[in-house]
Amino acid sequence: MSFLEALGKLLSNLKLPDINFNIDLSNNINIKKDDHSQKTEYHDDSKNLTINLAKLDSSERKALKDILPKAIEDGYSILEDETKKSIEDFKAKDSSAGNKEVLDFLKPKIPPEDFNIWRASLYMRSFFEAHDKPKTRQLKCDIMQRYGDKGKNIANLCSARYLEEVLIPYHGSLEGKYEDKIVLDKFKSMYKMVVDELPLCVFVNHIMNKNDIKGEIELKKKYGLKYINMHGIGTSNIKKIIEVVDELEKQSKFATKETKEDTHSIFVRLYF
Amino acid sequence: MSKIITFEKNTKEDILDLFDCAVDADGYIIEKQSGQKVPSSDGEPLELKDFVGLKKGSLVFIRTGINSVIELADTIQDNNQ
Numbered sequence: 483m484s485f486l487e488a489l490g491k492l493l494s495n496l497k498l499p500d501i502n503f504n505i506d507l508s509n510n511i512n513i514k515k516d517d518h519s520q521k522t523e524y525h526d527d528s529k530n531l532t533i534n535l536a537k538l539d540s541s542e543r544k545a546l547k548d549i550l551p552k553a554i555e556d557g558y559s560i561l562e563d564e565t566k567k568s569i570e571d572f573k574a575k576d577s578s579a580g581n582k583e584v585l586d587f588l589k590p591k592i593p594p595e596d597f598n599i600w601r602a603s604l605y606m607r608s609f610f611e612a613h614d615k616p617k618t619r620q621l622k623c624d625i626m627q628r629y630g631d632k633g634k635n636i637a638n639l640c641s642a643r644y645l646e647e648v649l650i651p652y653h654g655s656l657e658g659k660y661e662d663k664i665v666l667d668k669f670k671s672m673y674k675m676v677v678d679e680l681p682l683c684v685f686v687n688h689i690m691n692k693n694d695i696k697g698e699i700e701l702k703k704k705y706g707l708k709y710i711n712m713h714g715i716g717t718s719n720i721k722k723i724i725e726v727v728d729e730l731e732k733q734s735k736f737a738t739k740e741t742k743e744d745t746h747s748i749f750v751r752l753y754f
Numbered sequence: 755m756s757k758i759i760t761f762e763k764n765t766k767e768d769i770l771d772l773f774d775c776a777v778d779a780d781g782y783i784i785e786k787q788s789g790q791k792v793p794s795s796d797g798e799p800l801e802l803k804d805f806v807g808l809k810k811g812s813l814v815f816i817r818t819g820i821n822s823v824i825e826l827a828d829t830i831q832d833n834n835q
Contacts, residue, residue, distance in 0.1 A: 513761040515768060535768050547772045553759060554810050559826060560769065561807035561816070563760040572820075573827045602820045624820040 485556040488549040493522065495545065512563065575608050576601055584645055591653075591669055596636065596677070599629050603640035610641050613746065635677055638685040642713050642749075648682065649673060681705040686714040686723055695726045703754065712750045720748045727752070756830055766805060773813065777802045783815065795822075 483491075489511070510530045521537035524530070538546065553560065561569075575581060581604050588600055606621035625633040639645065652672055656665040675681060684698040695712070702710045714723045720743065727750055730736055736752040743749070761769050767777060774786045781801045782791045791799040794817040807816040809829070816822050 511759045513759065513765055513769065515762065515765045535765055543772075550772050551813075554808060554813060556757070557810050558757040558759055559807060559809040559816075559830070560759045560761065561826070562766070562805075563762055565806040565816075565818070565823070565826070566758055566760050568823050569827050569830065572823050573830075576827065598821070598824050601824055605820065621820055628819060628821045 483552070485549060485553040485558060488552055492542075492545050492549060495542075572605055575605055584650070587650060587653075588645075591666060592673060596632070599625065599633050599636045600640065600645075602629075602633075603637045606637055607641050632677065635680055638713070639677065639680070639683075642683065642685075642711075644676065644682070649676065679705075681707060682709075683711040683713060686712060686719045688716070688718060690722070692722055692726050692729070695722060696730070699726075699730070699752070709751050709753045712752070713747070715747045723748050723750055758830070761807075766802060769808075770802075770805070773808065795825075 510528070512530060512532045513535060514532055515535040517536050519532075519534050519537070521534055521542075523532040523534075533546065535543065535546075550560070576585075581601075584604070585597075585601065589597060592600070602621065602625050606618055606625065609617040609621065622634075622637050625637045627633075629636070649669075649672070653665065653669050656668055659665075660668065681702055684695060684702060686695055690698075699710055699712075712723050712727075714720050727739065727741075730752070731739075736754055738753045740751040740753075741749070770776060770783060775783055775792060776786050778784045778789075778791070781803065782799050783802060783805060784791050792815055794800040794804075794815045795811075796817060798817075800815050800817055804818045805815060806818045806822065808814065809816060809826070816826070
């Protein structure tokens with residue numbers, strides 16, 4: 483007997499006058515615990531069935547306990563409702579035209595283990611760009627916990643749009659000049675350096691003090707690039723970056739600068 | 755068809771009870787019969803606060819986080835195909 487057949491039998495045994503036992507259970511089954519709701523509820527329009535644990539007696543609860551393992555056997559996932567919403571939201575954003583385009587670009591060119599880090603980072607970026615700070619912080623924390631320093635670097639690079647503004651244009655600049663295999667090799671080499679070492683940029687976080695920021699700039703200057711980008715989010719990081727840039731300017735440590743600042747973030751490019 | 759059964763946050767311990775699991779004094783999910791901590795798919799013991807569901811693979815306890823969301827999104831996509 484399948485899970486749905488067993489569930490149908492259980493519902494039938496509950497002897498509920500308001501439920502037609504030929505209901506279509508294909509849409510959603512929800513389990514809740516609420517003293518103020520009925521034992522079960524079924525909505526014809528949404529085809530949602532809700533089972534209320536608070537109203538089941540011990541034999542009914544045992545009957546449910548007997549059939550739930552069958553649901554797992556039949557390939558059902560049993561998920562907290564917020565997780566289901568996150569999955570639906572993730573799937574919608576992951577398959578959006580913009581994300582799909584950059585993910586399709588990346589997939590054949592990067593290490594397979596990096597691919598989900600970019601998917602997670604693009605998802606995080608959607609909240610970052612919507613100024614949803616708590617969700618952005620939670621997702622970045624998740625990415626860092628699961629994927630370590632590489633996760634942190636990719637999350638930062640993704641938020642600052644290095645994929646669209648550096649990596650993809652770099653690949654474009656190689657196409658036509660070299661054979662496909664050389665283009666791919668050069669891109670892979672550039673990608674590895676950008677993701678592992680962040681040669682172009684300093685992402686200022688709340689732990690860094692002004693000396694740490696200056697030290698990072700000196701470290702990145704060793705790559706011999708014409709410029710370094712500094713990124714900061716939040717009032718204290720913005721303040722630190724402005725002060726560091728003022729101090730370096732007084733010491734003539736760079737030639738010129740470009741600054742973009744809004745209420746919650748700052749970008750400064752220092753040219754050497 | 756998405757093969758998903760959802761539960762509300764306040765039923766977490768009931769769901770575990772329906773699968774013969776409970777929560778120990780330190781907040782970890784344990785098997786009622788053996789008292790042993792159950793691992794999540796990453797092999798680490800799982801606290802109730804991080805538990806967000808169960809899936810097939812004998813019985814896999816799912817840990818909260820973007821990694822699980824991506825894995826589930828891909829799995830559910832597969833079910834639909």
